[in-house]
Amino acid sequence: MRTILLLLISNVFMTIAWYGHLKHKGIPIWKAILLAWGIAFFEYCLMVPANRMGYASGFSGFQLKMTQEVITLVVFAVFAVLYLKEPFRWNYLVSFGLLLGAVYFMFKK
Template sequence: MPFALSPAAIWPVVMLLASNIFMTFAWYGHLKHKGTAIWLAIVVSWGIAFFEYCLAVPANRIGSSVYSTAQLKTMQEVITLVVFSGFSVFWLKESLTINHAIGFALIALGASFVFRA
C-alpha cells in the first residue's frame, strides 16, 4: 500500500467527494431548469459553490500532509468523473454509453500512475 489509511488520508477523499457533489450541482444542476432566468441560475450556483469551497479548501489543506499536490488534483478529477456520472444518470436522466465508460476508465488508468511508488 503506497500510503497508510489514517484519518489524514481518508478525510480529504470524503471531503473532496462531498465538495464535488456540491460543485456538480452548482455547475450542471440548473440544466434541469432551463426555464429559470440565467441570473437566478448564476446566483443559486454561486451559493451552492460556496459550500464546495468550504469543503475543498480544507480537504486540500489536510490532504497535503499525506498526498502530493499532483495526487490531490488527480484524486479530485477521478472523483469528479464518478460524481458527474451518477449526477448525469440520476439527476439529468441522461444515459452513459460504453464510450463514456471506456473514456472514464482510461482516465482512471492514467490517474493510477500518479499514485505508483
C-alpha cells in the first residue's frame, strides 16, 4: 500500500511539473523548464523509493510500470478537468477501462 501511495503522490508532482505551465503562456520556456525540474526533483524523491519498496515486496518491474501508468492517467484526468478545464469525454473513460483491463492481466498469475 505504501508503494501505491508514494506512486500517487509522486505522480501529482510530475503532472504539475509537466503540465502546470500550460495555462501560463507568458512565462518564457526556460523558466518553465527550470520550474518543472525543481518540481520533478520531489517526484523523484518519492518515485524511486516507491519502486524500490514495491520491487522488494514482490512487484515485478512490469507490474510497477503498469501500475504507475494507470495512476498517472488517473491523476492527469483529474488535473485536466479541474485545472486545465478540459472536458472529460466518454472515449477517455473507455480508454481507462481498457487500461485497467491491462493491469488486471498484468497481475494475473
